[in-house]
Amino acid sequence: MTDVTARFDKMAPGGHPNIRPRDAATLILLDRSGPQPKVLLGRRHHGHVFLPGKFVFPGGRVDPRDRLMSVGSALDPRAQAKLMLKIQRPSPAKAQALALAAIRETLEETGLLLGSKRTEAPKVPPGPWSAFAEARVHPDLAALHFITRAITPPGRARRFDTRFFATDASAIAHRLEGVTGPDAELTELVWVPLDEAKRLDLVAITEIALTHLQEHIHAGFSHDLPVPFYRLLRGKRVREML
Numbered sequence: 001m002t003d004v005t006a007r008f009d010k011m012a013p014g015g016h017p018n019i020r021p022r023d024a025a026t027l028i029l030l031d032r033s034g035p036q037p038k039v040l041l042g043r044r045h046h047g048h049v050f051l052p053g054k055f056v057f058p059g060g061r062v063d064p065r066d067r068l069m070s071v072g073s074a075l076d077p078r079a080q081a082k083l084m085l086k087i088q089r090p091s092p093a094k095a096q097a098l099a100l101a102a103i104r105e106t107l108e109e110t111g112l113l114l115g116s117k118r119t120e121a122p123k124v125p126p127g128p129w130s131a132f133a134e135a136r137v138h139p140d141l142a143a144l145h146f147i148t149r150a151i152t153p154p155g156r157a158r159r160f161d162t163r164f165f166a167t168d169a170s171a172i173a174h175r176l177e178g179v180t181g182p183d184a185e186l187t188e189l190v191w192v193p194l195d196e197a198k199r200l201d202l203v204a205i206t207e208i209a210l211t212h213l214q215e216h217i218h219a220g221f222s223h224d225l226p227v228p229f230y231r232l233l234r235g236k237r238v239r240e241m242l
Contacts, residue, residue, distance in 0.1 A: 021151050021159035025102035026059030028147065028213055029112070031169040036193045037217065039210070040169070041200065042109060042186030055200040057209070058109040058186070059162065062101040067093055068125035069100050072116050072138030078223040079146040082242040083163065086229060099141045102165045104128055109186050111179030114171040115139040135174040143167045145221060148212045149242065150205050151231040164209045166216070205230070 029040040041055040075083070075096060083098055084090035103114050108128050113135055121133040132139065144165045152159040180186045192200065194217075197210055212228055219225055226241040 018154045019159055021161040023062040023098065023101075024060060024160040024162040025062060025098045025105065026057045026162055026164045026209070027102040027106045027114075027144075028057050028164060028166040028209065029106070029169050029172070030166055030194075030213070030217075031191060033169070036195065038191040038193050039197055039213070040110070040189060040191055041197065042180065042189050044186060054206075055190075055202055056186075056206060057164070058106040059102060059164075060105040060108075061160070062097055063104065063127070065125040065127055065129065066097040066100040066104060069104075069129050069132075069139065070123040071096065071100070071141050072118070072122070073140040073142040075099055075141045075144065076223045079144065082146050082227050085242045086240070096141065098163050099144050099165060100139060102144070102163070103139050107131060107176070109179070110189055111176035112172050113137045113174040113176070114167065115173050117173050131176060137173045140171065143171050145216065145223065146227050146242075147216060148209050148227060149229045150208070153232045162205070164212075166213055 031038040031040070040057070042058060044054050044056055074080075075092075079099075080092060080095045083095035084092070087094070106112055106114060113132060115132070115137045117136055118138055119136065121136045122138045124130055124133045144167050147164045147166045149161070149163050151161045180189055194210070194214060198207055202210075208228075208230065216222075216225055229240045229242050231238055231240075
């Protein structure tokens with residue numbers, strides 16, 4: 001864990017006024033169809049104020065409408081239980097909204113719809129989720145694995161309480177074209193061998209998430225595995241296990 005701890009130390013407090021972190025979710029897509037596992041990363045537009053030019057997993061803030069989206073399958077109870085730890089007003093609905101936010105953000109940033117196609121359309125709230133109704137794709141949360149969680153240190157211009165999920169690329173049920181490009185939030189998408197991904201221009205927490213993804217894969221990719229949780233508590237860097 002020495003390397004992971006060193007990367008966590010890069011997440012030092014900044015000089016901005018302290019703000020409350022917002023709930024967020026990120027999704028790691030894992031392609032294990034070839035000899036080497038690959039992960040999907042996107043390069044953020046160089047004009048963005050937040051993480052310009054960095055390679056990231058698709059993700060972002062939870063939207064209130066995520067709670068209104070129907071699902072094809074529920075979260076694994078073990079993942080749901082871990083998502084409800086160390087939060088205010090825990091509930092299954094909040095845990096589900098976190099997982100759905102990761103799926104919605106993946107749609108918005110990559111054009112990939114994750115789930116299963118059915119003859120009937122899912123019930124969707126207004127907004128981006130309408131693409132799932134048009135494609136008749138129902139999000140399958142049972143396939144999502146909760147990998148790690150991290151809260152942006154105090155003093156940063158933007159702070160997030162981010163849950164990192166992972167799922168197999170076989171969950172891709174539909175694709176929308178033209179979502180990425182020179183003027184989009186992600187200018188390009190790349191499938192990178194897991195062992196080579198850390199050579200890209202990443203932020204510390206992305207490196208940490210990749211490390212824990214590798215650990216989960218080597219340990220059997222089970223929902224029973226503990227989930228590391230990184231944050232600063234009373235000025236000290238803390239790594240807890242959920």
